[in-house]
Amino acid sequence: xxxxxxxxxxxxxxxxxxxxxxxxxxxxxxxxxxxxxxxxxxxxxxxxxxxxxxxxxxxxxxxxxxxxxxxxxxxxxxxxxxxxxxxxxxxxxxxxxxxxxxxxxxxxxxxxxxxxxxxxxxxxxxxxxxxxxxxxxxxxxxxxxxxxxxxxxx
Amino acid sequence: xxxxxxxxxxxxxxxxxxxxxxxxxxxxxxxxxxxxxxxxxxxxxxxxxxxxxxxxxxxxxxxxxxxxxxxxx
Numbered sequence: 001x002x003x004x005x006x007x008x009x010x011x012x013x014x015x016x017x018x019x020x021x022x023x024x025x026x027x028x029x030x031x032x033x034x035x036x037x038x039x040x041x042x043x044x045x046x047x048x049x050x051x052x053x054x055x056x057x058x059x060x061x062x063x064x065x066x067x068x069x070x071x072x073x074x075x076x077x078x079x080x081x082x083x084x085x086x087x088x089x090x091x092x093x094x095x096x097x098x099x100x101x102x103x104x105x106x107x108x109x110x111x112x113x114x115x116x117x118x119x120x121x122x123x124x125x126x127x128x129x130x131x132x133x134x135x136x137x138x139x140x141x142x143x144x145x146x147x148x149x150x151x152x153x154x
Numbered sequence: 155x156x157x158x159x160x161x162x163x164x165x166x167x168x169x170x171x172x173x174x175x176x177x178x179x180x181x182x183x184x185x186x187x188x189x190x191x192x193x194x195x196x197x198x199x200x201x202x203x204x205x206x207x208x209x210x211x212x213x214x215x216x217x218x219x220x221x222x223x224x225x226x227x
Contacts, residue, residue, distance in 0.1 A: 012198055019196060057202040073192055094155035099181075100188035104195055116156050117163035117170075124157070124181055134181035136157040139164045141176040144212065144222045 009038045014048055015058050018071050023105055026089050028068035028076035073097030073104065080116075085109030095124075095138060102126040157181070177221050186215045 017037060021029040029037070035045045046066040052058040060070040068076050075081075075091040081098035083090040085107045092098025098111040103126070111124040115136065125132035158164045161178055168175045190211050194200055203211075205224045212222045 012200070015200070016196070016198060058200075072195075073188075095157040096155045096184055096188055096191075099185055100192040103185075103189040104192050113157050115159040115163050117167035118159050120159045122157050122159065126185075131182055131185040134185075136159055136181065137161055137164065138155065138179050138181060138184045139158055139167075139176060140155050140178075140221075141168075141173060143176065143220075144217075144224050145226055147224075 009040065011048055011052055011056065011058075014038065015052055015056070015071075018059065018068065019074075019104075022071060022074040022090065028071065028074070031066045073100035080113050082112045083109060084112065099124065099126070103129075108132075155184075177217070179217075183215055183217075187211070187217065190215065 014034065017034070018029060021027075021033075031042060031045045031049065034040070034049075035042050038045075040048070049059070049061060049066050049068070053061050058071070059068055060072075061067060062069040062076075070076065070093055073092055073096070075093045075097070077091070079091045079093060081092040081095055083092055083098050083101045085102065085105065086109075088107075088109075090101050092101050092111070095111070095113060098113070102109045102111070106129065108127045109125070111126075112121065114121050122136045124134045124136075158167065164175055164178060167173075191208075209224050212218070212224075
């Protein structure tokens, strides 16, 4: 865990702490929590988060706010892709991101979703850092060159 | 990127929404893509990969062809 200091805090430290928070707590830290951890003012936190979004392309804020929406592959908002490992629960932005969460955390777990057409529940498990039981087929509707045009839709 | 029960479900779902079906592949390939694409995300020196770097990852997991090109050229 990174500890707050009085010295200048680099954007990269804030970015990493956001990921650690997602991994440990299962949700994004609020701007107030970030400010408290790094001993920054609310205005400075908003500035840093906007810079991480607009310049580093490291996260996505909820439109019109300084709240974190996505730090890929994590979603701060509930999605149709629930990722579980023991007592820990996360949300992935899509099936790609849901699997990536288990890879990133380096843990065994299960992704739960449902077929968007039939509604049938579908599970994909990861075990021993490899793919375990997997049901279903993956569909990418958006061509790669358009993925970041509307990341919420993609 | 969604997970469907079968390819028939993908076709029916796209028809309902008047969407042209995109790319379809198995979960094993997606796992390889996920582990590679996000492999550096917790590095302290992380930066967003360049387009050629991203393209190389797609190529490495066999996602080739016009659908997978990150630029229109």
